[in-house]
Amino acid sequence: MKYEPVTIKDIGKALGLSTSTVSRALRGSYEISSDTKKQVLEYAEKVNYRPNPIALSLKERRSSSIGVVVCEIANNFFSQVINGIDSIAYNRGYHVIISQSHESYEREVVNVHHLASRSVDGLLVSLSSETTDMAHFINLHEKGLPIVFFDRVTNEIITHKVIVDNYKAAYEATLHLIKNGYKKIAHITSSPFLSITKERLEGYKDALLENGLAFNEKYVKYCSHGGMIVEEIEGALHNLLKIKQKPDAFVTAGDRITTGSLTAIKNLHLRVPEDIALVGFSNTNIPELLNPTLTTIRLPAFEMGQVATELLISIIESKRPVTSFETRVLQTEFFVRESSVKLQ
Amino acid sequence: MKYEPVTIKDIGKALGLSTSTVSRALRGSYEISSDTKKQVLEYAEKVNYRPNPIALSLKERRSSSIGVVVCEIANNFFSQVINGIDSIAYNRGYHVIISQSHESYEREVVNVHHLASRSVDGLLVSLSSETTDMAHFINLHEKGLPIVFFDRVTNEIITHKVIVDNYKAAYEATLHLIKNGYKKIAHITSSPFLSITKERLEGYKDALLENGLAFNEKYVKYCSHGGMIVEEIEGALHNLLKIKQKPDAFVTAGDRITTGSLTAIKNLHLRVPEDIALVGFSNTNIPELLNPTLTTIRLPAFEMGQVATELLISIIESKRPVTSFETRVLQTEFFVRESSVKLQ
DNA sequence: ATCGTTATCGGGAACGATTGCGTAGAAAAA
DNA sequence: TTTTTCTACGCAATCGTTCCCGATAACGAT
Numbered sequence: 001m002k003y004e005p006v007t008i009k010d011i012g013k014a015l016g017l018s019t020s021t022v023s024r025a026l027r028g029s030y031e032i033s034s035d036t037k038k039q040v041l042e043y044a045e046k047v048n049y050r051p052n053p054i055a056l057s058l059k060e061r062r063s064s065s066i067g068v069v070v071c072e073i074a075n076n077f078f079s080q081v082i083n084g085i086d087s088i089a090y091n092r093g094y095h096v097i098i099s100q101s102h103e104s105y106e107r108e109v110v111n112v113h114h115l116a117s118r119s120v121d122g123l124l125v126s127l128s129s130e131t132t133d134m135a136h137f138i139n140l141h142e143k144g145l146p147i148v149f150f151d152r153v154t155n156e157i158i159t160h161k162v163i164v165d166n167y168k169a170a171y172e173a174t175l176h177l178i179k180n181g182y183k184k185i186a187h188i189t190s191s192p193f194l195s196i197t198k199e200r201l202e203g204y205k206d207a208l209l210e211n212g213l214a215f216n217e218k219y220v221k222y223c224s225h226g227g228m229i230v231e232e233i234e235g236a237l238h239n240l241l242k243i244k245q246k247p248d249a250f251v252t253a254g255d256r257i258t259t260g261s262l263t264a265i266k267n268l269h270l271r272v273p274e275d276i277a278l279v280g281f282s283n284t285n286i287p288e289l290l291n292p293t294l295t296t297i298r299l300p301a302f303e304m305g306q307v308a309t310e311l312l313i314s315i316i317e318s319k320r321p322v323t324s325f326e327t328r329v330l331q332t333e334f335f336v337r338e339s340s341v342k343l344q
Numbered sequence: 345m346k347y348e349p350v351t352i353k354d355i356g357k358a359l360g361l362s363t364s365t366v367s368r369a370l371r372g373s374y375e376i377s378s379d380t381k382k383q384v385l386e387y388a389e390k391v392n393y394r395p396n397p398i399a400l401s402l403k404e405r406r407s408s409s410i411g412v413v414v415c416e417i418a419n420n421f422f423s424q425v426i427n428g429i430d431s432i433a434y435n436r437g438y439h440v441i442i443s444q445s446h447e448s449y450e451r452e453v454v455n456v457h458h459l460a461s462r463s464v465d466g467l468l469v470s471l472s473s474e475t476t477d478m479a480h481f482i483n484l485h486e487k488g489l490p491i492v493f494f495d496r497v498t499n500e501i502i503t504h505k506v507i508v509d510n511y512k513a514a515y516e517a518t519l520h521l522i523k524n525g526y527k528k529i530a531h532i533t534s535s536p537f538l539s540i541t542k543e544r545l546e547g548y549k550d551a552l553l554e555n556g557l558a559f560n561e562k563y564v565k566y567c568s569h570g571g572m573i574v575e576e577i578e579g580a581l582h583n584l585l586k587i588k589q590k591p592d593a594f595v596t597a598g599d600r601i602t603t604g605s606l607t608a609i610k611n612l613h614l615r616v617p618e619d620i621a622l623v624g625f626s627n628t629n630i631p632e633l634l635n636p637t638l639t640t641i642r643l644p645a646f647e648m649g650q651v652a653t654e655l656l657i658s659i660i661e662s663k664r665p666v667t668s669f670e671t672r673v674l675q676t677e678f679f680v681r682e683s684s685v686k687l688q
Numbered sequence: 689a690t691c692g693t694t695a696t697c698g699g700g701a702a703c704g705a706t707t708g709c710g711t712a713g714a715a716a717a718a
Numbered sequence: 719t720t721t722t723t724c725t726a727c728g729c730a731a732t733c734g735t736t737c738c739c740g741a742t743a744a745c746g747a748t
Contacts, residue, residue: 004488005461007734018698023736033696048483050461054407055734057398058703061348065441074427079418086417086444095462097409097441100430117349117394118439139392144348259630266632284630286603288610291635351704362728367706377726399704402733 428649
């Protein structure tokens, strides 16, 4: 089954003009008489002519498309980011090609090569939780492929980055729990390789230390698959609850981990916040509908997508090589709800 | 900033061979000596040569990419569908290009043209809630562009479709409420133009009529933006509650409408299911975490994406024009939870 | 009458890869 | 020695578009 669109050549043949003339008429060149222009334009409209972007891509050596690499789409945070990406890219005439790493390093490498060979004009990347080797990015970046990282970034590559103040957000969340009388505060987080994990851990740690509480390694549990596997969350929680000095509150990093933890707690028939309090990084749209309503740190996902895309397009469309890069730090929002407030 | 990949010409120049020889060597043609082959292969490996898929697309008149048109990504159902699409497309060597209509007819038209002109090999479509005119699809479909519809379909175009048994699902949900003693059952649904809306309405209606309950037009409220606007959901609910014969239960169609309704009910300080019961079409991952836990009809979203993609690729890769089409009907799942069960 | 100018348009190369066809050179057959 | 037969490669067209050059005609100026 073949889909055969009208080409510039077809128009030329039908009108007895050369392809060059048709091309110029279509682009409104000054060196084409208005009669011819009108004729061409009308005919093109009539046969519903659309320029073939593949031919254009080949000629212009650009595809007007940008590749996105995230761990998964079916995640509140990332789907909101993609929305932000889409909102900018669409208006600037770029297509968005999305690929999911599913938190797998191998899959990320394959996807990146796939996208690059597909001649995307640039890449928007949030690293997978397994990624430690950046060679696949470095290689392409050195060859001149524009890349912008967001959320889960690396400092091995000098380029634009868009992040949030994870340290502050985690600090704030932990401090909130301390102020509400919790003293044994645990932390269930994502893979230790991720930038966001390290930053959040520091914020959590400093909040404890600066408020006279000890930092206990045993209180920190990592979910190396970023919470994509239910069992790792359950395991983390069970391990925490086995400790003799059982935590009375905890901070979770990431959508999956937050809701996964809440589910696991419910399955254990523990009450929140009476038995254990919870503050989570989450971009769920329905924190108010949960039981209990959930205290969350919300990331400006949509905005992150927008900013990252603007930065990427600015590199792509820059006439001269870009040499100075920035790291945009956006602010998180903190919403206090029931899950973290001890009822007196 | 330019990204300049190695071409077959570069290899030829470096090795003193013509492009044809290099091309053939790369594809292992029998008419190239093994010496030359080895030389080319080794050099290509060394400089990390990747064939330019854009040039290939131009020549082969196919792009190995499929376009997806949904109303929005940041929606449980659609993001799960996209996951299913991606899982198949990836393995079959296709790229997925996603576009969002945001429930706007105009935006849908623009996106479809954008994708078609971008030379996607086929289209996976779920209609926007505003769409009544199918001309933009008919036009392309008649020209031979393979299209498969899923979830929100049209019978104006004869092609493969993947849907669920919406009639049965709505019937079942309504019956469940009736069996639980509810007699004044309302229905908040999406745009009246959508196939899913009509089918669900029929299921709802028949369940009422076949169980000795009257069907009341006033009990049916439409959200023409599919619930994307909070106010339309609130408005629908308020209108329902203003009726003197105030409903004691209702069925909601769609993720947004379901959670939106629950939020609106909470804001009115009504209790669920004591004051009003609720059964909703929803693909949320956390129905158990809601308060109350939510009785849901869940669509096999991932599977829908997979099936639709398989059907589309089968058309794309078919040697001869496809003339016989099928409509795959998948089964929904019904989960009874607290929101619909009257506590005696 | 000759030249320059301007307005309009066409020819053809280029983008990267594939592929049918042609052919040089060597080996094999006559 | 001559002819045939392979082997192993190059040439050029092709996909749709743009754009650098040229080409042509009309027209006014000298």
